[in-house]
Amino acid sequence: MDMNSVKYGIFSFIIPGLGQYLNDDKQKGLGLFGAAILIHIFIWFFMNNPIGSVAQTAYHLYAGYDAYKNY
DSSP states (O other), rough: OOOHHHHHHHHHHHHHHHHHHTTTTTHHHHHHHHHHHHHHEEEEEHOOOHHHHHHHHHHHHHHHHHHHHEE
16 A cells, blocks of 8 residues: 555545545546535535535545546
8 A cells, every 4th residue: 555545545534535636637636626625615505414424425425536536
């Protein structure tokens, strides 16, 4: 296991797209970050309940896993 892949996975879990961006996949990183902003805005206004929180956490987990496996 490479420590950089773990580091990028953690970065992308905290801020979706950051791990991909730092891993020189800038277009995918910006896309994931933009999607995260839209998801958070949508959930804030329309699904501000535990289901929305689970959806946000699932998206953060996906972004972190994607950054981890693509390093």
